[in-house]
Amino acid sequence: MAIEYLDSPTSVLSLVTEGLYSPYEASLFTPFTSPNASPKSEPSTPVSEGLFFYPFLPASLDVPTRNGPRLPKALPQLPDNATPVEVAEADRETPDNWVKRNPDLIRLTGKHPFNCEAKLSSLFEAGFLTPAHLHYVRNHGAVPHVNEDIAREWTVRIHGLVQREVTFTVQQLSQLFPIVTxxxxxxxxxxxxxxxxxxxxxxxxxxGAAGVSTALWTGVYLADVLEYVRPKRGQAKHVIFEGADNLPNGPYGTSQRLSWAANKERGMLIAWAMNGLPLEPDHGFPVRVVVPGQIGGRSVKWLKRIEISDRESQHHLHFWDNKLLPTQVMPDQARSEKHWWYDPRYIITELNVNSAIAKPDHRETLIISKRSESDGFYTIRGYAYGGGGRRVTRVEVSLDEGVTWNLATIEYPEDRFREICHTDPVYGTLDLTQRDTSFCWCFWSFEVKHSALLNCNVIMVNASDEASAMQPRDMYWHALGMMNNWWFRVAVNKTEDNDQVVLLFEHPTLVGTASGGWMERMKTSGHDITRPIFGKDVSEGKLPDTMPKAEEVPLTKPDVTRKITLEELKKHDRAQPWFVVNGEVYDGTPFLNEHPGGGDSIILVAGEDASEDFFAIHSAEGKTKLAQFHIGTLVKSGADVPESSGQTTDGIFLDRTKWKDVRLSRIVQINHDTYQYRFDLPRGDQPLGLPVGQHVFVRLRRKNTGELVQRAYTPVSQQGAVGFIELLIKLYLPSKDFPIGGKMTTGFHQLALDDTVQLKGPLGSFIWNGQGAASWKGFDRKVKEVGMICGGSAGITPILQVLRSIFLDALDTETKVWLISTNKTEQDILCRDELDALYVEHGPHRLKLHYILGRAPPGWTGSTGRIDNNILRTEMPRPSEEGIILVCGPEPMINYAVKPGLQAAGWDTEKYLVVF
Structure with missing residues (x-):
């Protein structure tokens, strides 16, 4: 049939529903631009600027700097994206080693699967709309790996008790139904x-309290799609959604009542975009369900199938998750008695009313002068949300432990969308002018005098909604710990310092495995934290604990007496993983196929101590199951040296399996944002033990948050140096454009002389053995020509390490090197004096050196701009069997310039390109 041009997607839908065209035929219609669009036989440019006329890929897999279309100034504005450009270190050995995630997100379940939230202060400061890189993530397993070709062919099947079974691509959905946001x-x-x-x-x-995020979601109303497929009246009762994730007990799936799903006022969407961009992989790319007003677990990601049925979803996690069980049912009882999970009375759908205090932040301080003649003010701030479309109508703050309450001021940014209707080719129609439902969080604030804070021991907040539902004073503890919404409390601790009083604010807990908060502190002191009493005299708070005492769960089998050495543990086949918890060794092989997080979660800790991750995630039932796999006790052997000794059998410092302390002895500023840190090893004559081309893991504890962070670095200390290691660190400190800064480099900036950090290694798949010999991914190869590309300040260190080894080796007189160093400004070129000196001595016969600047000063003789195909052809060696290319730099440079350019020059990048 010929392609026709229609004036709106509603026109297409009407033709399909009237039976004039099939869904496939309708997909051949060209999307609209204006009511009077004129047909063209071969349009030279797309007639729509929708997402499907660009590479349909998430920004993290396409152009990281890309943002959604701007919104009118009268509306809340899109957040600033800081789309990650690299795969985080923690993901590199997981099935998600292609997903780029913000390394500053707080991981809640170890390395895999990925579950995280942002720091509460970062989330709150981002504003009403949450950027994708800060949005919380809940995954049950690996993220389905979807590229653009798969995404464009992705289909959603709609079947079951319907008059018309159909299968739609995502683009067909956008063409057949009105697009809404x-x-x-x-x-x-x-x-x-x-x-x-x-x-x-x-x-x-x-x-923690940051398992909440807000975004603009774009797609089509589920109600429109259901109207098209025509559920069979009287039989159809439920709408079942199924994702494409591969889990041990089948894909994730759940369901909604048909009466809710078919009601457009409930706002359920089949969505493909978030904040005007294709969904990120962690958020369901290419398409997901969005269910406003209900818990996040109802919004199925990576949607593949919708079934209209006479019964609710029978998916495993529809029953075995998202329940609010009676408080008297203990965790071990819940897992052993299945009937609790299948009782429909305990299912969670709509959210309950909740609120939290974001400002003051945990461990924030406020200094108040005793002699100040004027009484200053402090503004307490936070968020609140309701469920089921109900509006938060009241937020109250108490400064006297709930005796009296004060009304806070509430800001509803969502209401600004009710004032105007906005249309856009990407967003479709963004119109809340006729909607009364409230599906978004609101922000509250309460201004308090300093004098009132001086007399305050705790700040409490309580919200209620338009159904007059209020947050409870007391916690309703239950086996799954969901829907926790008792009053949020921030303790106010006071110390006097001469003429000043220092207030130190303390949140109830720290997210994930981190320790801290007034709840842990009070529990350690023996107080009943379910009925907390604050202030100096808290002896009255030692009330009888009404919670049943947890029985100690044995983690071992009493008849297991086998002794396993560390060497035996490390040599064991990782495919049949052994791991350690509290000094005991377990064989996870029989549980690989049953583990709820997938077998990769066990394989990742093979040969390692998994105690921290295990206790952070698992309940009493998990501990009981662990005992089944107990095979022995880890013992020291003659080759095992205590970690504190800083020694190994061959005298070198580094150990792949142990963190070891080094002491900061010198800090030298290199340029405006880069410093060189020297750390001393325990002995002045001790070799580091790092092969050329490999890296070390550095771990430190940030002084402002207490958070433990780690990252891989390549040292700049000369090969063969003993007794110390030197690291070149470019600092990414908090700024207006990057308010949270770099987590690791900010931690470095907080270090003082004599502080300690920890090292572990070596790490890496490439080793330069010298005299033209290299090892890559376990295979030896002869190399005569080496191309090197370093991008940005951080890219120089691994390149420099290999470069030195080649030209400082008196026995190597043949290896030739081509080096490209690209930076933003001339001041960003690190180690330039050393590079130039090497060129003077060895160039141009054995060393070619080429600089590229993004912003060049007058008189600059190098290149200006970015790496392109021409530069790679002229400044890199030609492809050869005895050639290799080494590159270190930003991932967009590698993926969008280096790899395509080398391939165009004839290089097989799979065989000859090493990416540090």
Whole structure:
């Protein structure tokens, strides 16, 4: 049939529903631009600027700097994206080693699967709309790997008790139904669960108060699609959604009542975009369900199938997750008695009303002068949300432990979308002018005098909604720890210092495995934290603990007496993983196919101590199961040296399996944002033990947050140096454009002389053995020509390490090197004096050196701009069997310039390109 041009997607839909065209035939219609668009036989440019006329890929897999279309100034503005450009270190050995994630997100379940939230202060400061890189993530397993070709062919099948079974691509959905955008707040049912876990460990991991995020979601109304397929009246009762994730007990799936799903006022969407961009992989790319007003677990990601049925979903996690069980049912009882999970009375759908205090932040301080003649003010701030489309109508703050309450001022940014209707080719129609439902969080503030804070021991907040539902004073603890919404409390601790009083604010808990907060502190002191009393005299708070005492769960088998050495543990086949918990060795092989997080979660800790991750995630039932796989006790052997000794059998310092302390002895500023840190090893004559081309893991604890962070670095100390290691660190400090800064480099900036950090290694798949011999991915190869590309300040260190080894080796007189160094400005070129000196001595016969600047000063003789195909052809060696290319730099440079350019020059990048 000929392609026709219609004036709106509604026109296409009407033709299909009237039976004039099939869905496939309708997909051949060209999307509209204006009511009077004139048909062209071969349009030279797309007639729509929708997402499907660009590479349909998430920004992290396409152009990281890309943003969604701008919104009118009268509306809340899109957040600033800081789209990650690299795969985080923690993901590199997981099935998600292609997903680029913000390394500053707080991981809640170890390395894999990925579950995280942002720091509460970072989330709150981002504003009403949450950027994708800060949005919380709840995954049950590996993210389905979807490229552009798969995404464009991705289909959603709609079947079951319907008059018309169909299968749509995502683009067909956008052509057949009106495109709409809604602002929706997602909240994990486990938000604030860490507080319940401090009281007693539940079956869930420890979410903080940042398991909540808001975005603009673009797609089509589920109600429109259901109207098209025509559910069979009287039979159809439920709409079942199924994702494409591969889990041990089948894909994730859940369901909605048909009466809710077919009601457009409930706002359910089949969505493909978030904040005007294709969904990120962690958020469901290419298409997902969006269910406003309900817990996040109802919004199925990577949507593949919709079934209209006479019964609710029968998917495993529809029953075995997202339940609010009676408080008297203990975790071990819940897991052993299945009937609790299949009782429909305990299912969680709509959110309950909740609120939290974001300002003051945990460990924030306020200094108040005793002699000040004027009384200053402090503004307490936070968020609140309701469920089921109900509006938060009241937020109250108490400064006297709930005796009296004060009304806070509430800001509803969502209401600004009710004032105007906005249309756009990407967003479709963004119109809340006729909507009364409230599907988004709101922000509240309360201004308090300093004098009032001086007399305050705790700040409490309580919200209520338009159904007059209020947050409870007391915690309703239950086996899953979900929907925790008791009053949020921030303790106010006071110390006097001469003429000043220092107020130190303390949140109830710290997210994930981190320790801290007034709940842990009070529990350690023997107080009943379910009925907390604040202030100096807290002896009255030692009330009888009404929670049943948890029985100690044995982690071992009493008849197992085998002794396993560290050498035996490390040599064991990783495919049949052994791991250690509390000094005992377990064989995870029989449980690989049954593990709820997938077998990769066990393989990742093969040969390692998994105690921290295990206790952070698992309940009493998990501990009971662990005992089944107990095979022995880890013992020291003659080759095992205590970690504190800093020695190994051959005298070198580094150990792949142990963290070891080094002491900061010198800091030298190199340029405006780069410093060189020298760390001393325990002995002045001790070799580091790092092969050329390899890296070390550095671990430190940030002084401002207490958070433990780590990252791989290549030292700049000369090969063969003994007794010390030197690291060149470019600092990414908090700024207006990057308010959170770099987590690791900010930690470096906080270090003082004599502080210690920890090292572990070596790490890496490439080793330069010298005299033209290299090892890559376990295979030896002869190399005569080496191309090197370093991008940005951080890219120089591994390149420099190999470059030195080649030209400082008196026995190597043949290896030739081509080096490209690209930077933003001339001041960003690190180690330039050394590079130039090497060129003077060895160039141009054995060393070619080429500089590229993004912003060049007058008189600059190098290249200006970016790496391109021409530069790679002229400044890199030609492809050869005895050639190799080494590159270190930003991932967009590698993926969008270096790899395509080398391939165009004839290089096989799979065989000859080493990416550090």
């Amino acid at each position: 809604l602002p929706v707040t997602f909240v994990c049912a486990g938000n604030r669960r860490k507080e319940q876990n401090v009281v007693r460990k539940t079956l869930g991991f420890s979410w």
